[in-house]
Amino acid sequence: MIDFDKVQPRTGTNSVKWDAIQEMYHREGLLPLWVADMDFLAPEAVTNALQDAVAKGIYGYSIFPDSLYSAIIDWQQTRHGFSLEKEAILFNSGVVPSLALALQSYTAENDAILIHDPVYHPFADVIKRNNRRLVRAPLLEKAGHFEMDFAAMEQAIVENNIKLFILCNPHNPGGRVWTKEELTTIGLLCQKHHVFVVSDEIHQDIVFAPHRFTSFQTVDPSFTAFSIVLTSATKTFNLAGIKNSMVFIKDPALRKRFVAAQERNVQGEINTFGTVATEAAYREGAPWLEALLPYLSDNAAFIQSFLQTHMPNVRVQMPEGTYLMWLDFSAYGLSDQQLQRILINEAHVVLNQGTIFGPHGSQHMRLNFACSRSILEKVLHQIAEAFETIDRKK
Numbered sequence: 001m002i003d004f005d006k007v008q009p010r011t012g013t014n015s016v017k018w019d020a021i022q023e024m025y026h027r028e029g030l031l032p033l034w035v036a037d038m039d040f041l042a043p044e045a046v047t048n049a050l051q052d053a054v055a056k057g058i059y060g061y062s063i064f065p066d067s068l069y070s071a072i073i074d075w076q077q078t079r080h081g082f083s084l085e086k087e088a089i090l091f092n093s094g095v096v097p098s099l100a101l102a103l104q105s106y107t108a109e110n111d112a113i114l115i116h117d118p119v120y121h122p123f124a125d126v127i128k129r130n131n132r133r134l135v136r137a138p139l140l141e142k143a144g145h146f147e148m149d150f151a152a153m154e155q156a157i158v159e160n161n162i163k164l165f166i167l168c169n170p171h172n173p174g175g176r177v178w179t180k181e182e183l184t185t186i187g188l189l190c191q192k193h194h195v196f197v198v199s200d201e202i203h204q205d206i207v208f209a210p211h212r213f214t215s216f217q218t219v220d221p222s223f224t225a226f227s228i229v230l231t232s233a234t235k236t237f238n239l240a241g242i243k244n245s246m247v248f249i250k251d252p253a254l255r256k257r258f259v260a261a262q263e264r265n266v267q268g269e270i271n272t273f274g275t276v277a278t279e280a281a282y283r284e285g286a287p288w289l290e291a292l293l294p295y296l297s298d299n300a301a302f303i304q305s306f307l308q309t310h311m312p313n314v315r316v317q318m319p320e321g322t323y324l325m326w327l328d329f330s331a332y333g334l335s336d337q338q339l340q341r342i343l344i345n346e347a348h349v350v351l352n353q354g355t356i357f358g359p360h361g362s363q364h365m366r367l368n369f370a371c372s373r374s375i376l377e378k379v380l381h382q383i384a385e386a387f388e389t390i391d392r393k394k
Helices: 021-025 044-056 065-078 095-106 122-128 149-159 180-192 221-227 252-264 272-284 286-310 337-345 373-392
Strands: 087-091 112-117 133-142 146-147 162-168 194-202 227-231 243-250 313-319 324-328 364-368
Touching: 044 272, 065 095, 065 272, 087 252, 087 373, 095 122, 095 162, 095 194, 095 227, 095 243, 095 252, 112 122, 122 133, 133 149, 133 243, 146 180, 149 162, 149 180, 162 180, 180 221, 180 373, 194 221, 221 227, 286 313, 286 324, 286 373, 337 373
Parallel strands: 112 133, 112 162, 162 194, 194 227
Antiparallel strands: 087 243, 133 146, 227 243, 313 324, 324 364
């Protein structure tokens, strides 16, 4: 079993997370807790499966084997109670490319698309690039976590004639794992106003007890008539580079429209190593995941405790899922530019700026805690030291 405490060197590996920051910020020695991949080795079973594939020496065109479909079906049923048939599973290179295909499949140019604020930033980018109209509905922060403002959502749907809503579950950057009751309300609201739902569920396996993940399509059988699910093994098992994701579409008519969009865009063929890694992860990766989850949960608790002791002016939303934490620096009264400068130039730490997730992300930062505890401690101490002078003035 992997030692998650062991620091895995990633500089010089063409890592976006580790190697791009020097060019971006023109500084050496920055510690990156930003891009949403993990600093842990993937499951050994995945590495072995990839090595076996490489050893064959021929890398020609490949098909999707039945064993891959059964691995996905078994995983979804066992982990999430989500029953799937083989024909309901499509493949694509990633969740974001699949989102673009969904917009092209189920909406027209200039249609209004609804997302939350804050939420995973590529949602807005894909909407704009596909010439759709972006509409944001704010999330409410209550009792230390985000809640959906259903009244505001319905108002936005009606006033803007919303055609499609993109759901992020579990939520990035807030770490909320939406409950069945919340998903039911969303589904009934969208059903009432004929709004199509695309549910991004890529973080579905990274959920901390006692919280439980619920897929949108398991809430009510009728929801499958106006929704699709996007997911992947990549976030769960730290495999982002394999470029393989799944699209679950139970309704045959909806599936036909998505496949047509794949064909128009010449998408749907997946890298052979992506299929190999996905099958191995779902077949043999469960023990690795069961060891990972408590480590991540302990990291989150460590951050909360550290900030309460050393930086009480930073408000923390404890994540129910994902390995991402939403930090509120608004008590310092800094502009977003000032906040970023302090973190980069004085703390020597790279986090994600909250503003990329939407206007409500101002004065916030997203921290990725999927790293060894020693790096996490170093990052937090550097941030605390950088803000010590500001804290003294308060």
